[in-house]
Amino acid sequence: MRPFKNRDIISIKDFTREEIDYILEKSNEMEVHYKSDTPSMLLAGKILGSLFFEPSTRTRLSFESAMHKLGGRVISVSNPEFSSAAKGENLSDTISCIQSYCDVIVIRHKLEGSSMLAAEVSNVPIICGGSGTKEHPTQALLDLLTIKNEFEKIDGLKIGLAGDLKYGRTVKSLAYALSLYNNIELYFISPPLLKMRDDVLKSLNDSGIRYHEYENVEPILSKLDVLYATRIQKERFPDPSEYQKVSGSYRFDKKLFERLKPKDTFIIMHPLPRVNEIGYEVDKMPYARYFKQAYYGVLVRMALLALVLGKI
Amino acid sequence: MRPFKNRDIISIKDFTREEIDYILEKSNEMEVHYKSDTPSMLLAGKILGSLFFEPSTRTRLSFESAMHKLGGRVISVSNPEFSSAAKGENLSDTISCIQSYCDVIVIRHKLEGSSMLAAEVSNVPIICGGSGTKEHPTQALLDLLTIKNEFEKIDGLKIGLAGDLKYGRTVKSLAYALSLYNNIELYFISPPLLKMRDDVLKSLNDSGIRYHEYENVEPILSKLDVLYATRIQKERFPDPSEYQKVSGSYRFDKKLFERLKPKDTFIIMHPLPRVNEIGYEVDKMPYARYFKQAYYGVLVRMALLALVLGKI
């Protein structure tokens, strides 16, 4: 009856398509609580432990807002150096204590696999708030919700993922999640140095997903339903001049859109923060959805909190 | 009917005298909620985004307390280095996302004009929590509320502003606000190097406000109704020996008050933190109001939050 009660949210790979669709459906049902003028009491008396041992503003505030929107309470860590971590304590002891202080925990930690480790020792459900370079499951869910709500479907869409496909954790989670849908076509657009990893490509092949690799968005922009842009970090390039050469190709601005003429229904997304991947003048074009993603993020996190606490 | 609903609070200069009087009246009405033993639900279901990208304890906690006193919730940033600001994101993108997480935002940021910038992109009302060297509108309002409640009027008072009049943002906002009242007489007491700026003096002239400039409080202390002391920073003086020479003249202690005999109704105020501008023994003298200002600050911020959220 409450299939997500006490479940940990560690990796998007732990979910079936049916489960994801269920989460997205519940996320949209949260809109009533989000917009209601009378405060929700759905999670009244419940406490979220919001443990961000690595930098985050948006994800942390989004989770905390979601908890408050449902009437719950929040205890928060947002400063790693200034905590018992600085006294040399290991994460597993920290979680073993903090689980007595709250009913659900969201955690971001630099340690690879930290959320899974936390889930192993914790009696309360653990939600991964972004872990190392690999996982960011709630980002993938909010990306999916954005696409689904904007197109009223996910099946059959042509979706471009651009920028740093090798190290970016959001694109990997999203590519995996999209591979659960039917008739999806993926376009990977990146410099050769930052191509999608072979293991991800192999797993897409195994799922029968069609994908194409490009170094530039020009040949295919007009075909795309969605362009998902991400940041390319200078530090990834051994030679800074290499970065200078390629970075311009992963910057999307008004001129580009005017020249390449995307579909009427085309949207551009970005996990944010952006540096200069999307021109500021694009914010006012009808394609921009990257700020609306922030809104969908609150809905997804409201749903997840209510689900793992067994309240929906 | 709700004249302040959705309004931004960026600068004290945006308000007429009538509007300020209205805010002060509403602030005093908040005392019922402040002192009530049954918790207020006036802002239940509303979330304050408390974004302090620059150091603050008092202003941040005062706003957060005000929100809680009215039954609202708070999400908070108090650590600039440890946030997406550190990843190079610009303020306007940060606000464009965070506005989805809350119903009203208070912001302090080192960038001059940051609150106005935030107000331009935000769909939720923005309140300036102190911005660069120029604005601190809620401090000016709480200063006015202190004066009004202690004297049952503001018109006709003789008010001294002492210390760093050149760089201090609180004195500028307060001088402007006082200039809206009738028959005010201002006394500017500062070392020549830190005199009130010409543009402020010019605007006082234009408003027909009488003011006098002194280097020392001695000749006029006995005439004053209010002395508003502020901190003088050593770093303002190119030559440290210059600082040593003048700083003693802007320190107000028991001896000084015993010698210069202020009026019975005289009060001394300070925006705090003080370093040594006011002797600690003065705390127990009948003149001290600088800690009571902190209390009035909560009332003002309760009123402003309720006003911009359209609940009063």
Next chain:
Amino acid sequence: MRPFKNRDIISIKDFTREEIDYILEKSNEMEVHYKSDTPSMLLAGKILGSLFFEPSTRTRLSFESAMHKLGGRVISVSNPEFSSAAKGENLSDTISCIQSYCDVIVIRHKLEGSSMLAAEVSNVPIICGGSGTKEHPTQALLDLLTIKNEFEKIDGLKIGLAGDLKYGRTVKSLAYALSLYNNIELYFISPPLLKMRDDVLKSLNDSGIRYHEYENVEPILSKLDVLYATRIQKERFPDPSEYQKVSGSYRFDKKLFERLKPKDTFIIMHPLPRVNEIGYEVDKMPYARYFKQAYYGVLVRMALLALVLGKI
């Protein structure tokens, strides 16, 4: 009728045995609120000022959780450098302002005697959250609650305190508190350099408490009801090789327990964070209570907050 209303909680030495027993009794009554599915409103409308000017995760989150569990609200400082402390303000001014923002304050500050100083200026009750090297009264209370609930008594128990007895503040507070009970026998186990201070021993003598000093747990482990382990800091030893020599003797692991055969009812406690004083494999042995202490800590802090606010 409300004997703790408005009382400050500064030192465990301020309490009689009767008062401590009353607090422990009230702490156990808090379990109903802790476990209830309908949120408690006992402290609704009340605000806790949670002021941690020194590193803490556990104690801070434990107090904040306790306040939320009873329906109260929290304003929080967890970053000393990033606050008005950095502008040179003294603690007494900070407290004089913040008392207007909340109904009760918990404070941790590096300054010796900071809680007492805060209590002198504050109109709202002050609870010490750990102060310098001397006091941590709520830790002592939760330690007592753990012992009392596990044995259904405290009188008559044999309790070992191991590790750094010279500088550790938790062992001193606990030794004092235990000295209030009848027929207690204390075993102090430490390297000579870190022996319990003479003044503490003298005061135990004065109370007629039996105690014994050992350098090693081996001869007496099988007699103990409780072993309270604490961390030994390398930095205490002028010569690092000295540390290497002794540290192994204050590490308690499965092998040790299998060899020395503690009583069936034996428990091992630790104030945490541990570094390597207790082997991780011990967590699953029936003796481990150090994580359960964290749970009791919430109950104790719920009771204290409700007591000093006059609600129980």
